[in-house]
Amino acid sequence: MTIDATFWVTISFFIFLGILIYFKIPQKIKETLDQNISNIKSQINEAEKLKEEAKNILTEHEKKISNSKDEVNSMINKANEEAEKNVIKTNDQFHNLMENRKKDAEERIRQLKIQAIKDIKNASVKIAIESAEKLFKNSLDKSKLDKIYSSGIEETKLALKKKSS
Numbered sequence: 585m586t587i588d589a590t591f592w593v594t595i596s597f598f599i600f601l602g603i604l605i606y607f608k609i610p611q612k613i614k615e616t617l618d619q620n621i622s623n624i625k626s627q628i629n630e631a632e633k634l635k636e637e638a639k640n641i642l643t644e645h646e647k648k649i650s651n652s653k654d655e656v657n658s659m660i661n662k663a664n665e666e667a668e669k670n671v672i673k674t675n676d677q678f679h680n681l682m683e684n685r686k687k688d689a690e691e692r693i694r695q696l697k698i699q700a701i702k703d704i705k706n707a708s709v710k711i712a713i714e715s716a717e718k719l720f721k722n723s724l725d726k727s728k729l730d731k732i733y734s735s736g737i738e739e740t741k742l743a744l745k746k747k748s749s
Contacts, residue, residue, distance in 0.1 A: 704744065705744065708740045708744055712737070712740050
């Protein structure tokens with residue numbers, strides 16, 4: 585029998601397999617692979633948990649953003665309402681002030697008119713008295729005096745009527 589190289593390769597292969605089995609290399613490889621598989625599974629589970637947490641945080645922040653937008657809109661609406669109220673209030677105050685000033689001006693005008701009428705009456709009475717005195721001094725004739733006195737009174741009455749109307 586001739587032993588060729590394939591025989592020795594087969595024998596060395598079986599010896600190699602025996603050494604591997606003797607040193608429990610396949611079991612160590614299996615344990616290492618199992619450990620890697622379990623590590624990968626735990627990492628996947630942890631990643632899924634993190635993903636769920638991220639989704640929850642995202643949902644929470646989206647709610648906060650939505651609430652913030654609603655709150656901002658509410659604040660803007662409230663500010664607009666207050667601004668409108670302030671404008672209306674200021675406008676009313678302005679109109680009241682102008683109305684009061686108008687009433688004050690009308691009252692002053694009325695008082696000035698009354699004072700002017702009094703002044704005119706006083707002036708006309710003074711003029712009439714002065715005229716009467718002049719007439720008394722200059723005139724000796726009673727009939728002349730009566731005519732001048734009557735005409736002076738009539739002129740005064742006409743002047744007063746013109747001034748009052």
